[in-house]
Structures are given as structure tokens and as C-alpha cells.
Amino acid sequence: MCADTVATPDYKTTLNLPQTDFPMRAGLPKREPDWLARWEEIGVYDRLREKEGRTPFTLHDGPPYANGHLHIGHALNKVLKDMVVRSHQMMGHDSRYIPGWDCHGLPIEWKIEEKYRQKGLDKDKVPVLEFRQECRDFAAGWVDVQREEFKRLGVTGTWDKPYLTMDFHAERVIAEEFMKFLMNGTLYQGSKPVMWSPVEKTALAEAEIEYHDHKSHTIWVPFEVVEGPLSGAKAVIWTTTPWTIPSNKAVAYNPKIAYGLYEVTGTPDECWCKVGDKYLLADALAEEVLTKARLEPGMWTRVRDVSPEELGQMVMRHPFAGLDGADGYWDYEVPMIDGDHVTDDAGTGFVHTAPSHGADDYECFMRRNWLDRMTHNVGEESEFLPHVPFFAGLQVFDRKGKEGKANAAVIDKLVEAGGIIARGRVAHSYPHSWRSKAPVIFRNTPQWFAAIDRPVGDGQDENGTTIRERALTSIDKVNWHPRSGRNRLFSMMEARPDWVLSRQRAWGVPLTCFVKVGLLPTDPDFLLRSEKVNSRIAEAFEAEGADAWYKDGAKARFLDGMVNPDEYEQVFDILDVWFDSGSTHAFVLRDREDGTEDGIADVYLEGTDQHRGWFHSSLLQSVGTTGHAPYRNVVTAGFTLDEKGNKMSKSLGNTVSPEDVTKQYGADILRLWVAQTDYTADQRIGPEILKGVADSYRRLRNTMRFMLGALSHFEESDRVESSEMPELERWVLHRLAELDDVVREGYRTFDFQGMFQALFNFSTVELSAYYFDIRKDALYCDGDTLRRRSARTVLDLLFHRLTTWLAPVLVFTMEEVWLERFPGETSSVHLEDMPETPAGWRDDALAAKWANVRRARRVVTAALEVQRSEKVIGASLEAAPVVHVEDAETLEALKTVAFDDICITSDIRLTSDPAPAEAFRLTDVSGIGVVFEKAEGEKCERCWKVLPDVGTHSHPGTCARCDEALG
Template sequence: MCADTPEYKDTLNLPVTDFPMRAGLPKREPGWLEHWNKIGIYDRLREKGKAEGREPFVLHDGPPYANGHLHIGHALNKILKDMIVRSHQMMGHDARYVPGWDCHGLPIEWKIEEQYRKKGRDKDEVDVVDFRQECRKFAEGWIDIQREEFKRLGITGNWADPYLTMNFHAEAVIAEEFMKFLMNGTLYQGSKPVMWSAVEKTALAEAEIEYHDHKSHTIWVPFSFANAEGDLAEARVVIWTTTPWTIPSNKAVAYNDKIAYGLYRVDATEEESWTKPGDLYLFADALAEDALGKSRVTEFTRVRDVEASEFAGLILKHPFHGVDDAEGYWDYDVPMIDGDHVTDDAGTGFVHTAPSHGADDYEAFVKRNWIDRMTHNVGEESEFLPHVPFFAGLQVFDRKGKEGKANNAVISKLVEAGGIIARGRVTHSYPHSWRSKAPVIFRNTPQWFASVDREVGDGQDEMGTTIRARALNSIDKLVKWWPQAGRNRLYSMIEARPDWVLSRQRAWGVPLTCFVKKGALPTDADFLLRDDAVNARISAAFEAEGADAWYKQGAKELFIGDAANPEDYEQVFDVLDVWFDSGSTHSFVLRDREDGTEDGIADVYLEGTDQHRGWFHSSLLQACGTKGRAPYKNVVTHGFTLDEKGMKMSKSLGNTIVPEQVVKQYGADVLRLWVAQADYMVDQRIGPEILKGVADSYRRLRNTMRFMLGNLAGFDESERVDVADMPELERWVLHRLAELDHQVREGYKTFDFQGVFSAVFNFATVDLSSFYFDIRKDALYCDGADSLNRRAARTVLDILFHRLTTWLAPVLTFTMEDVWLERFPGEDSSVHLIDFPDTPADWLDEPLAAKWAGIRQTRRVVTAALEIQRRDKVIGASLEAAPVVHVRDAEVLDALKSVNFADVSITSQVVLTNDPLPAEAFRLPEVEGVGVVFEKASGEKCQRCWKILPDVDKHDHAGTCGRCDSALG
């Protein structure tokens, strides 16, 4: 080539864009937040929905608790919700999202009490309204903090007007919803064992419980018979328990008629034993040897079989029966009762039954109508009450959750009374409060319940006449579950659940707005004051001044008015379980707000899998009690977030990932991308290495978008090419877009974000970057501006741009805005105001797709063959090659000949032949019937496009091929 050959670089149509390769997300994302705030994007979308008459789509937000910075679970949850809302908006809905907060309850109250304790103040000496105001201020502070943290993640929503369970209207509606239970007959006061926190001094719901290993005392306690005859008269029934403190409340001993029992005689013991030779004991046969061994019995004899039927009607004596100084407190009959809950898996085959301290025990007494035999021996601080001999004032657990003196005192008294034959310790799973982390007890207290099996007298019987029936029918007939396993889990919970404990003995919450008649029993018809006018006065006062109105001087007289004599009634001061608050949100958010729904039913509830026993559960029960059906159409469940090794995150392990740290290091979009790539319906993992991989995926996708922007610079509508006039390669891309359009829309409709992103990402990086863009770079850079190939390619790039930016906008909220504004700048411009473009059905072309599948397979063989030559330094670039491609399949060969396969394979020349594959031909095992023989391209290198062709330097422009010469004009 001549030394004076012109420099043609400036004549190329090289990409032009200011879109940076490095995203700089941590610094740049706040700018887009400001842009969205400035243009009022959420309100503009609502106006658009109203103007176009769009069908509403409402995802109802399960309220996070307003008491701390966000953790990674919050981020996962809110990003998933945001992707649902954004995608449905862009699919043509008016997708509304009202964020909310749970504001009442023990955690906030606990924080204020901690502040008091540090100052040496006693909460009980503070005016209750003043105390509640401090709780309100605490919640308000954290709401403001969390709101900004959520917004930083790119979450769209009505942040200016969220719902708060402590807003006056919300408190009024929560009270109204409670009063519906009062009026429809499902509310009752009962005395039954509930899980009780001595630390927090309140009843707890199952959703407030977590299970941890706990070391408990174990004791084997013998009960003597009071009325047995024959050899049983001298025998004793042995029970085993891990809660010695419940022995003073024992009221029965249970057995199971399906268990094999035996009478056992002690023949010899170790030197120290609480048994002696000749003692007779009754055990389940499967457990006798172990129990006797624990009692230090070295030899024993099984005297005979004992049929369970022999226990029917027998009465036992309490282990403290007749003890001195007890004034006959335990000198009552202890019946033997049969129960299916008794097993011979552990213990003795007999179960100590204290109906005030166990669920099975309680049910056994309810079954027999023995509720009047319940004990009230333990107070709110887990202390024995003053009337209990020997143990008054002793606690099971102290205010710090540590073991008190009660267990050891009971064991010592049993030893003294000859009422124990063995003791030990066992580590087992035990219920703890998830707030204080302290172990709880089962304690019998008067509480308020919503019955799940009473007839609901509200006339809404379409789904059933009880809350349980309505809930089960809703689960099966009205709701779709994502994943389906969620249906099974909640169904089994509802099927087996007891009545709902509504009351909490605290101050910060919505009170149980009811009055009880003095001197009346809970079973009396007039026990509760039921009056519509009273309810209306309460509701109006709460609407005007919040639930604090309940605690003001003269509230009882004001609310009861002339409906009854206020002196005849007592005002209830328990507060509602916070799950009732959040379970009622469908009423004051979905039903009452302008941006709610006409029927008060949400399209979607989405929360973590723990909410099957939490918000999904309470919302279902509450709505079935007041409106007769579930308040949701779809329930989507996500798993928990673990570290990279699959371990639960813990500050003590140092493996926590905080959203704020990820945002500072990578930007919110990388965190959002992690969510999109995860199979969120099961537990997912996150950590430094995983985030590095996500960031790499982000960079690859960003480069794809940058390529499109660069090659669309100056694109004008006059360049656009009709689909019918496009080359096959462009029509193949449109075919792929038509396939993807269906896949993307279906994926977003079914909340399959992993499927959506995977499909789009693979298309962008494999079909586009590694194939289409790779091929079309030559035409885009080197063809003349008016060439069909270049115009068609830019037309397709424009089509791709509009689809990829909108399809990915629900996931990469910030980045797609960046891409969009790079091309369409403007104060009012935003990709989030755009819908997914409609994709013509006639873009689908299955025959063309099949043809190009064969072409791509052949290209793979050529590319692999050339890579070997490049590796071996035979060539430096694929344009130096002119491979001979042997193709056995005539149809594929015809397809290759019908296109410019040299361009497709990015070689300067190519020879296509159906000659038999030579032995030296390169093959890929997975591509049958294709072989490639390497040959170098012949001719000179075009100084503009770098192709090696025979006609180079034979045109007007020195050193060019015919195509480039023509482009230069």
C-alpha cells in the first residue's frame, strides 16, 4: 500500500454518545430522585390513569414497623413490590402504591420504657396520654428516616401521603372494625392459657414468637391413687415435665388408651435414690426402663400388663396433698383423663395436666366442660400470686428473662413431700418473644378473643357463616398463591388455629372500645354493651382526636351517654393486638382512600413467608370477620435473605449486609438487580462475591445500552425502513423481540422477575452484543448513510431501544432513566411515564427463525475454528480469514448462500460447499454435518473497513474496497 494512502478514520460512522461506561451510580442516582420529585412523576401517572380511564391495579403494602433502620429483608421486600407496581403501570394499568407503617405496639412502647428506666422514671406514674404521645413522636421520627431510605432504593409511591396505623382516621376505623366483631357476636372474653412475656408483661400472638434452644429442668413426679383397689392402690402414676413451676397448678393426669402400660416394682436401687425396693409405679412400657434408670433403679420387675381402661374413673392425689402449712390448698381430686395428645415418645406415657398453662391441657378441660376448675396462680410478672402457699412472689422468669426461683422452689418442696423420683436438665426448642428474646410462659389470663367458629351474624354468608369457613373458602376459591405452597401453609394454619387473642395489656395502641357490665359473667347475654349510638360516638371522637380520646377524663360517661347508666359498666383498657391494626388496613386504605379500590380488595399482597402466620393471616381473619372474604386476590411470598454460605445473618457473626452499604458501594440499581436475579420465592443469598457477580452483569448490560445509544446518534424518522423491506437479519431480531414481548409481559404478570430479567439479559448479551451487534458493526460504521443495511440496522436499534429501556425500567429504575434521558432529554422526560410498546404480532416468523437457527449453528463452528488460528497467532483478526465451510445439509447450505455469510461470520470472504468434510476440517461435536477448513483471505486490506478483498485499491479512493469507495462518494 502506498505511503500516502489517506486516513479514513474520520469518514467512519463511529458511535457518538456521552453515556459513560462507568455508571457512577452512588453519586448520580440521587440526581434522578430529584428529577422525579421535581416533575411529580407519581402524581402524573395517576393523572394519566384517570385521563385514559385505565384499569386500577393496587398492590397493598404490608406495613413495616417504624422502629429502626432498614435491613436487607426490607430492601428485598420493597424492591419486589416496586417491580410489580412499575411493570403493571407500564403494561397499561393505573398501578397505585400507597406505602404504610405499623406504628402501635410493644417494640415502640418498650423503647420509651427503656428511656424512662435510664432516667429512673416509672412508666406507671406517667399520665397515659402523655406516654402515648411520646410513643407517637418516636414512631414519627423513624417513619421519616425509613421513608428516605426506601426512596433511595428507587421505590415509587405516594410518599407524600402514606398510611399510618396511628393516623386519627386509621385509629377510628380500627376501632370500628373491632366494634363489628363486638356487634356480630364473634367477640368474647375468655380465660385460657396464652403465651405470656414476663419481660414485656403482655400476652403474645404466635406471630410474635420465635423458637430457640433453652435448658429446662426435668422432673419425674409420682401421683398416689385416692380410690384405686387391688395392687393399683399401692402403686403411683409417674408423670414427666419440663416445667416444674406448673406442678402447683396440676388438675389432672392424662393417659392414652392406645398406649401399652405396665405395673413395675422396684427391686434394687443405687445408694442414693428417691425410690426404694418394693415401690410400685405405672409407666408406658416403651418408657419404663429409661424412667426407672433416671430414678437410679438398678433392678426392677414388670409385674403385669395394665389396661388403659383400668384408669377410667380413678382419682389421684396432688403431690402436695396433705402437706403441712398448706391449709389444704392442694387437697382436691386429680382425675385421670384420656387424651389423644399423650404419646410414648418421651417421658412416662402419662401427662401432667395444668389447664391454666398448656394448650392441650386447656382443650382437655374445655371438652369436659371443666373450665371452672382453672387455676389463677401466676401473675403478669410470672410470679406466684399471694394466695399460693410456699411459693408466693417467686418468679419463673425475672424482668430480664433469666430463670427465677420458682422452679427450684417447687422441686425442693416436691423432694420434701416425697413427690419426686428423678430430676435432670434437657435442652429443647422453647418459645421466646421475638422482641425481648426472653422465654415465655403459658399463663391463664382473662383475654378478649374473636371466635373463629361462632356463627357470624352479619348476613354475609356467601363464603360461609364462620370466620374459619370464610377464610378456608377464600384461600381455595378467591386467591391465587405465588408459590402455590403458600396456599397449603396458610390453609393448614387456619384449619387448626384456635380463637384469635385480640387483647394486649399495654398502653400504646388502639383500645378495645367496649364496656362490660359490672357483676355480670362473660357468659351472660348483657355482659357486653352493644349499642350503635355508643359505637358512633366512639368513632366520631377517634376521627377527631385519635384513640387518646378513650383515655381522657369522663370518656366512659361521654361515650355511653344515655344508652345506659355509665355507673353500671366498666371501661376496657386493654389495647388491640397490632396484628389487628395491620389486618384492618384493607378498610382504611383500600376501602376509604381515593387511591384505593372500589371493593376494598387488593390485587396483590406481597410479604415474606413468615407472614403466613402474620399479616396474610391476620388480614384474612379480620376481613372474613367484617366483610366476609379475603381482602386480596393474589398473595406473593418471598423467602429470607441469607449470607453467601447460606447462614442466617447475625451481627454477632459479622455477616450482615446492610442496604445502605450496598447503595454506597455499588448503587441502588445493583441491589435491585440482585433482587431480579434471585429466585425470591425461596431463601436467597447475598454477600460480597455475589454482589461482584451482579455488578458484572450490570456492566455487561450497560455496555449493550451504550452501544445502542452510540449508534443511534442523529437517528431521524426519515431513515426508518419498513419491516417488509428489511434484510433477513433485522427481521430475525424483530422475531426475537416478538417472542420476548410475550415472555416479558407474562413474566411480569406472574411476578417472575428472575425469568424476565434472565430472558432480557440473555437476549441483550448473547443475541445482540455477541451476534447481531457484532455482525452489524461493519454496516453501521462503514456503510454509506443511505445504505439499506445501515438504515435497517438503525431502525431496529431504535425499536430495540424503546423495548429494552421500558422492559428493564421496573428493575433498573435509575439506569434506564439515565439511558432514556441521554436520548430524550427534557425537564418533563422520563422512561417511567412510558408504557411497554405494543409489538406487532406479524413480527413473529417461525420459518425465518428456524432458518437462522441453522445459520447461527454454522457460524459457531466457523467462529470456533478461527479462534484456534487466532490463539496460535496464525491470524490476528477474523477478517484475515476466508474459511471453506463444508455443509452436509442441503437446506442449511441454501440458507447460508441466501445471505452474506462472510458478513455473518465476520470474515472477509467465505467459500460454501457441500463437498464431503475433509479429515482435517474443524468440527464441533454438537453441530452435526459442518466442517471448516481454514484459509487466509486473498487480496489487500481495505484501509477503511479492514476487510481483505481482491478489489481493494482499484477504485477512485485509494486503498478502499468497492463498498467503502461508494460510501465516500
């Protein structure tokens, strides 16, 4: 009976349609907290630790500061770390992550002081232990807040047992690490210029400095020669810090610069120069300087050359020498000294030298052993001290960081003394505190330093005898990602000065040392070095924390029975917080049960600013106490900018809050943004970028949903050996073998973007748009065929690999996918390892063949798309094109692969005949032409193929394949 005379049944119910409850819409913001609670309930992190026989892998957490809500940079940092930890765990390691916090230091102290100021209280009148407890409570509160914010991002770790630099054991170890510097001879007290914050009233390290534009006074000051050649001439200096003139002790020149003597022959009105004045200037700068002094061309003449030998013999007088009311304060000789730091790029070719207020100035005096000529003219609030005539009490910067009266007063006094020939203002880059954002000064104060060029202990170490040598050697034993990080830190280490360890604050670990009364810092017995005293201090800190140092009777407690306490003074400066965080390797990696056997981390990962921060201080501290770096790999991230590439700022309103992103999209979208980003450079984020990330997420989710649906009721009995599979399935296995290498290498080398891009393209292009598209017909319409069982076996293999490969990135979504297929009270994808992929799956010859098949398919599908757009056909199954193939090898390959199924047509004819002129071609695929023809026959009511045999079988309206499937 003919099919067209009998109504055909509805065959939809006979198809093997996908079955899954996995939703199209993720609903991540609402659902993610439930997964977090579930992981905590089943103890995923602890259960992973129970897996035996694994090689440990430890990422050591650079401690964020416990003083505010997270910003997007925190989120990037923690998600990157989590991807490292999770991926290495799933590649077979025992991968550990101990989150930590930096709890001491000025930012917290500053917050407590602000509270006091609002109440009209004087911080210095509050008992120090009470003040420290308020700081401790403040830090503890923010640790709790940030911990929950980090956990919300899906970050795994020992959240119930993090490390805190303010824990008693941590404070003990920090003190012990400091005392190693005390005992190995690298600790010393020096009086040298350091960067000093008048606002925060403490010394700052280079890592605590940032540079901003600042408008400074500029002055040109003549120093009159009173001894040596050219007596009566004046060497002109230029400076942007007039306030340092009262502390001048020399003028520097460079013997490599050409100098001349210039005489004033005429002057305009309102000029500080006089006819007959003779000035010493660098020839390259003379015209500029004399023009600044308001002299016009023709008002001066160059008298002669001035040799370096002549300059070296000159002695000058200070511009304030002999002033009434100065009581002879500046009546000293000002020598002319040589210095390589002097240039003729700008200024005058002579440098005003105040060794208490400049690094180069100080070094010049150090080389000459002139440290007795240092001045102590400026106090901790940048005020001139009472002994300085004319300027006592005047500040360089006030407590709010605004310019004080010191500069203007010094300039006025120079004008009065006839000691200035020009003045002006200049905008330039100037150091500021990164906390208060206020400008800093160079100020000579007694500070404690770690000498980086002094032998450490006995000096015997394979990496070098000094801290600098050990650091430079160690840098080249570390793997840097990207490599540029090595060069940056190496150059910093080559040029860095001694490490300023001391801060004049209250909240931190004190410098646990004692100095002998009456001795100079240069005396070998100045510092008390006693292992027994050190041991007492360590035991007290373990029990009571660093507060033990501040309790009544602490000095006697630590010294009684060892030495006479009355002969020693207790040091109350606190350690630079970078020493705290630089010591974390000791009390985390070395001391904790979940640390490392050798005290070295596999990875440190932070932002690029930590080359001068945590990477830097950790290396210095570690090589000073252990001789080697505390890390094997250092991974560096750039800064996060807005969509336009601008720095984020609350005032500009362009910030992106991690909390806002998780509320709108879910944490997995934020994590996906991290994975898609080249984190080693500066990254951008904003509403439009996040929309694009969400779209990528949807495409991935659809891939996973298709697999779940097609794998419903998959049993082990359905599994097919790879050797029995059709070529298309074996090609997918080949791609899995290739990707297995890409994924593992990407995770191993921290190339998340490259790894993820490869997976994303595979999932959305090679799977969804190619393999799934082709195999839908077999999956839905075949009976129990080898082809269908092979496809489902491949889908199962894909499932296990894609879920575990993507789990370190999409921690919530891959858990959802996993539980959809493998539900259970203790089931979790994060307890799984990435499956090993058989080497036998790789088949390069097959891959080459299928590359040609895909090239030919592109031509066919493009030709059919033209027919579809012109409404000639509605679907590709209505077509039976003729494909003309010039290359014989390609033609034979196409004949062996059911090319009509590959192109999703009902029929296809392959021929070596030359393609007619009207054949469709693609310009980038040569030798293949397609002539469109409609398929002949009727449409199968079950699979929708158009075939001649439809209607000739026992099941009405079906083709032979569907008739067989229906039984």
C-alpha cells in the same frame, strides 16, 4: 494508478462511528439523588395518575415497623414491590402504591420504657396520655427516617401521603373493625392459657413467637391413686415445667396406649424409689423411666396389664396434699382423664395436666365443662401470687428473661414431700418472644378473643358461616406465588385456636367495649352492644384519635344518654398490633381515594414469615368483617442470608446494609441483585456477590451505550418497514416478539428472575456478542443502504423495548439512557408504556432457519479462534474459510444470508463436498467442517476487509462498497 504507489487518505472521519456522551462509568452513588429530585420536581407519580381509561392495579403495602434503620430484608421487600408497581403501570394499568407504617405496639413502647428506666422513672406513674404522646413522637421520627431510606432505593409511591396506623382516621377504622366483631357475636372474654411474656408483661400471639434452644428442668413425679382400682399405686408423670405442678388438676392417659403395673423389687443407694413401690407406666417407656430413677435391670418386675377402663376410674392425690403449712391448698381430688394428646414417644405415657398452663390441658377441661377448676396461681411477671403456699413471690423467669427461683423451689418441695423419683435437664426448642428474645410461659389470664368457629352474625355467607370456614374457602380463591404459600397458610388456618385480640399495654388502639358490672362473661348481656355508642366512639376517634378513650370522663362521654355509665366498666386493654395491620385494607383500600373500588388489593407481597403474620391476620380480620380475603394474589419472599448461607447478625459482623450498598455501588446495583435472585427462596448477598452483580450491570450498560451511539441522528425518515428488512433484522424482530411475551408474563406472574435472565442473555449474548458484532460493519461503513437503515430501525425498536422492559428494575440507569436520547424538562422513561409488539414480527420458520445459521457460524468462529491463538491471523477479516456442509437444506440456507458477513470474514466458500480429515469440527455440531484459508487481495483502508478489488476504485485503498459510500 496503483494504490500501493500513492498514499491513501485517512478514512476514519468518513465512517459512521458511534456518537454518544453516555459514559462508560455510571457513577450511580453520586448521580442517583439527582434523578430522585428530578422525579419529585416533575411529579412523575402524579402525572401517571392523570392517564385516563386505565384498569387500576393496587399493591397493598405491608407496613414495616417504625422503629429503626432499614436492613437488607426491607430493601429486598420494597424493591420487589416497586418492580411490581412500575411494571404493571408500564403494561397499561393505573398502578398505585401507598406506602404505610405500623406505628403502635410493644417495640415502640419498650423503647420509651427503656428511656424511662435510664432516667430512673416508673412508666406506670407517667400519665397515660403523656406516655402515648411520647410513643407517637418516637414512631413519627422513624417514619421520616425510613421514608427517606426507602425513597433512596428508587421506590415510587405516595410518599407525601402514606398511611400510618396511628393516624386518627386509621385509629377510628381499627376501632370500627373491632366493633364489628363485638356486634357480630364473635368477640368474647375468656380465661384460658395464652403465651405470656414475663419481660413485656403481655399476652403474645403465635406470630410474635419464635423458637430457640432452651435448657429446662425435667422431673418424674408419682401421683398416688387413692380411689378406684390399684389404690396405692402411683401414676408417674414427666414434665419440663416443674413450676406448673402447684397448678396440677388432673393426669391424662391415652386409651390406645398399652400400660402396665411395675413393682420395685430392689434399690441402689441414693434412690428416691422404695422396695414395694408400684408404678403405672406406658410399657414402651417403662424401662427408660425406671432407669432414670436409678434402678438397675432386675430391680423391678412387671406385675400385670392395666386396662383403659381401670385407668378411667382412678382418682389420685396431689403430691403436695396434706403438707404442713399448706393449709389444705392441694387437698383436692386429681382425676385420671383420657386425652388424644398423650403419646408414648417420650415421657411416661401419662401427662400432668394444669389447665391454666397448657393448650391441650385447657381443651381437656373445656370438653368436660370444668372451667371452674382453673387456677390463677401465676401473675404477670411469672411470679406465684400471694395465695400460693410455699412459693408466693417466686418467679419462673425474671424481668431480664433469666430463670427465676420457682422451678428449683418446686423441685425441692417435691423432694421434701417424697413426690419425685427422678430429675434432670434437657435442651429443647422453647417459645421465646421475638422482640425481647426472652422465654415465655403459658398463663391463664382473662383475655379477649375472636371466636373462629362461632357463626359470624347470621352466618349467611357464600364462603362459610364461621371465620375458619371463610378463611379456608377464601385461601383457594387466591393466587399464591409460590404455590407452597397456600399450603402453609391453609394448614395454619386449619389448626389455629381462637384469636387473642387483647394486650395489656398502653400504646395502641383500645378494645372499645364496655362490660356490665356484676355479670359473668358467659352472660348474654355481659358486653354492651350499641350501634349508637359505637358511632360516638368512632366520631371521637376521627377527631382526636384513640387518645379520646383515655381522657377524663371518657366513659360518661360515650355512654351518657344511652345507658347508665355506673353500670358498666370500660375495657383498657389494647388491640393486638396484628389486628391493626390486619385492618389496613379497610382504611387504605376501602377509604382512600387512591384505594380500590371493592376494597381488595391485587397483590400482597411480604416475607414468608408473614404466613403467620400479616397475610394471616389480614385474612382473619377481613373474613370476619367482609366475608372474603383482602387480596387476589399473595407473593412470598424468603429470608436474606450472607454469602455463606448464614443468618445475618450484627454480632457476627456479616450484615449488609442497604445504605452501604447504595454508597458504594448505587441503588440500581441493589435492585439488580433483587432481579437476579430467586426471591421466593432464601437469598444470599455479600461483597463477592455484589461484585458479580456490578459486572452484569456493566455488560448491560455497554449494550445500551452501543445502541445510543449507533442511533445518533436517527430520523423517522430513516425508518424501514419490517417486510423490507434483511433476514437478520427480521430475526431480531422475531426475538423481540418472543421476549415481549416473556417479559409481560414474567412481570404479570412476579417471575422477575426468569424475566430478567431472558433479557440479560438476549442483551449480552444475542445482541452484543452476535447481532451488534455482525452489524458493526454495516453501521460504520455502509452508506445510505437499506441494510444500514434497517439495522438502525431495529436498534430504535430495541431501544424503546429494552429501556421500558428494564425500567422497573434499573430505574435510574434506564432514565439516564432515555434522557440521553430524549432530553427534555418533563421527559422520563417512567412516563412511558412498554410498546406493543406486532404479532406479525413472529416468524418461527425464519427463526428455525437462523438457528441453523448460528450453529454453522459457531463452527466457523471457533475454527478462526484457533488460527488467531496460533498467530496465523490477527483478525477474522483476514480469513476466507471453506465451509463443508453435509445437509443440503442447511447449505442452501447459508447461501442466502451473506454468510461471510455473519461470520465477519472477508470471504467464505460454501460447499457440499465431504470435509477433509484436517477440517475443524465441533463435537456438538455434526455435518459441518471448516478448512482455514487466508483471504486474497489487499486490506481495504476504510472497512479493513481483505478483497481482490481493493485499490481498483476511484478512492485509493478502498473496496467497491466503501468507494460507493464515499461517493
